[in-house]
Amino acid sequence: MLDESLKTQLQAYLERVTLPFEIVASLDESAKSQEMLGLLQDIQALSDKITLRTDGKDARVPSFALERPGADISLRFAGIPMGHEFTSLVLALLQVGGYPPKASEETIAQVKALEGEYRFETYFSLSCQNCPDIVQALNLMAVLNPRVSHVAIDGALFQDEVEKRQIMAVPTIYLNGELFGQGRMELEQIIAKLDTGASAREAEKLNAKEAFDVLVIGGGPAGASAAIYAARKGIRTGVAAERFGGQVLDTMAIENFISVPETEGPKLARALEEHVRQYEVDIMNLQRAVKLVPAAAKGGLHEVRFESGASLKARTVILATGARYRALGVPGEQEYRAKGVAYCPHCDGPLFKGKRVAVIGGGNSGVEAAIDLAGIVAHVTLLTHGEALRADAVLQRKLHSLPNITVLLNAQIAEVLGDGQKVNGLVYKDRLGGEAHRIELEGVFVQIGLLPNSEWLKGSVELTERGEIITDAHGATTVPGVFAAGDATTVPYKQIVIAVGEGAKASLGAFDHLIRSSAPA
Template identity: 80%
Template sequence: MLDATLKTQLKAYLEKVTQPFEIVASLDDSDKSRELLALLNDIVGLSDKIALRTDGSDTRRPSFSLNHPDGNISLHFAGIPMGHEFTSLVLALLQVGGHPSKTAADVIEQIKNIEGEFNFETYFSLSCQNCPDVVQALNLMAVINPNIRHVAIDGALFQDEVEQRQIMSVPSIYLNGQPFGQGRMGVEEILAKIDTGAAARDAEKLSAKQAFDVLVVGGGPAGASAAIYAARKGIRTGVAAERFGGQVLDTMAIENFISIQETEGPKLARALEEHVKQYDVDIMNLQRADKLIPATQAGQLHEVRFTSGASLKAKTVILATGARWREMNVPGEQEYRGRGVAYCPHCDGPLFKGKRVAVIGGGNSGVEAAIDLAGIVAQVTLIEFDSQLRADAVLQRKLFSLPNVTVVTSALTSEVKGDGQKVTGLVYKDRNSSEFHSLDLEGIFVQIGLVPNTDWLKGTVELSPRGEIVVDSRGQTSLPGIFAAGDVTTVPYKQIVIAVGEGAKASLGAFDHLIRTSAPA
């Protein structure tokens, strides 16, 4: 199952296992069960502290659990955790085997102290770059607290369950049989939902913090770069982010970040965060900015308030809140979001195997999505508003070579249709003839660009007609001491490498502002 190189790497990791445990597999006579058995045999062959049993009684087959002799851990995988989930498997093996997690001590203590019964189920796809964060978070919680149980389920392998629960987006998380959440979540975010009172306690702690010299709002490439450049100046630096990594977390292949030939968004996001942690930077996650209260006179502090109730003050602020997926804003889109309307083809594509889908958008993202989906689904219809596709020529050639792809140009998506439970089709208008056409389908993937996250800034800093923060050549906004960087600004060409540079520039601009405003007369 595993090649020689991967076995060598895995063996080195498994040497960190200090406590014996066993893998209990539930199998049948299917090819997938034989595949899983081969993987598990490879694993137990690499460590004398791991044993394998094949007499499991789980109704989901193939599946396996990682069990301690004392039975105080309930951690299961239903399916074969390869692809993006192989890392989740390796971490689970290490943590069940006694290797300590790098998670902060106060978070581990919070997990230990949670009371109640929590039975989590996570549906994932092997191509989903958002799923491992959820799987790894819940696995860790199951290892630490015996009241928490978790099973990670490959939705593509257990299609009956996916159909029964009408799951059309991954990761989809269930708690005690009821929907708990969708999309990327980390340990802290999950804890905030199940540990009542945690958010209020955290907000109180944040509000009590000393004022920062530089407060960066946002944790994407621009925010990470700004934080590093500020910290290197030796000044008090903080980063408040809704999720560290930002939009990069939803990006699959990255092949144009200079000096790195190829990587994936989540991998780059982790590298950015680890780099920031090398410096004395106060990182505050799960904080969505809600209001900016700028200083009104010299010597005053700027204030940023958050939806959590927290409030932070700083001498200078760098706004790097990035952008989010642009929505179609048509009837039915919000009603069927996560029930057929999706924004991540890599994550949710496997759930539409053999079905009919549409991709909205003819730029690089839309065409790449259509190409990827064509290998999974029965039929792809790409709908573009313009009279021609805007994607690179090499992508268009690939797209038009695929037999199960139809391209419709000069088309305005007008409505998402559904039966009350899930998407059943869409309506588009032919912009040339003004005629309306209906498509019967099961999924709609929206890929029409980004919109800046500046709703909370209206009435404070100057915004462009597109809602972007207007900045000068130093990253300065219309307000003294308030800077901005990245996709949220008017700087053209929304690229990761540009955001990194703009973050550095805004940070240097903020430092220069601090020097000039704090210098004695």
């Protein structure tokens, strides 16, 4: 099952296992069961601390549990965790085998203190880059707390469950049989949903913090770069973000970040955070900014207020809140979000195997999504508002070579249709003739660009009509002492490499402002 290179790497990891444990597989005679058996035999052969049993009786077949004698651990994989989930498997093997997790002592204590019974089920796809964070977080909770159990389920393999529960987006998490959440979640976010007092306690801690010299709002490439450049100046630096990594976490392949020929969004996001943590930077996650109160006087403190009720003050602020997927803004879109309306073809595409889908958008993202989905679904209809596709010529040639793709130009999306439970159609209007047309389908993938995360800044700094933060050549906004960087600003070409440079520039601009504002007369 595993090639020799992968076996060598895995064996090196498994040398960190200190406690013996068992892999208990539930199998039948199917090809997938035999494939899983091959994988588990390869793993067992790499460590004398691992025992393999094939007498499991779980209802989900094929599946396997990791069990440690003397410990009450309920952790199971239903499906073969390769692709993006191979890392989840490796971490589960290590943690069940006694290797300490990387989570903070405070977080570990919170997990162990959870009371009640928590039976989690996570549906994932092997091509989903957002799923491993959820799987790894819940696996860790199952290792730390005997009251937590977790089953990670490959939705493409267990299609009957996906259909029964009408799951049309991954990751989808169930707790005790009820829907708990969809989309990427960090361990701290999961804990916050279970421990209702966690947010208030965290807000109290933030309110007690001293003022920062530089406070960065946002943890994407621009925010990470700004934090590093500020910290290297030896000044008090903080980063407050909803999720560290930002939009990069939702990016699949990255092949144009200079000096890194090829990587993936979540991997780059982890690298950014690890780099920031090498410096004395106060990182405050799960903090959604809702208001900026500029300093009342020159040399005063700016204040940023958060949804949690927390408030932070700083001599300078760098706004690096990034952007999000642009919505269609038509009837039915929000109603059927994650019920057929999707924004990540890599994550959710496998759930539409053999079905009919539409892709909205004629740029590179839309055309790439259509090409990607064409290999999975029965048929793709690509609709664009323009008179021609805007994607690169090489992508267009590939698109037109595929027999199960139809391209519709001058198509204005009017409505997403559904039966109350899931998408079953799409209505568009021909911009030239004016006629309305209906397409019967099961999925709609929206790929029409980005919107800056700047609504909370209205009335505080000057924005363009599109909501972009206006900055000058130094990254300064219209408010002295407040700077901005990245996709939320007027800087053209929304690219990771540009955001990193803009973050550095804004940080240097903030430092220069601090020097000049504190210099004696």
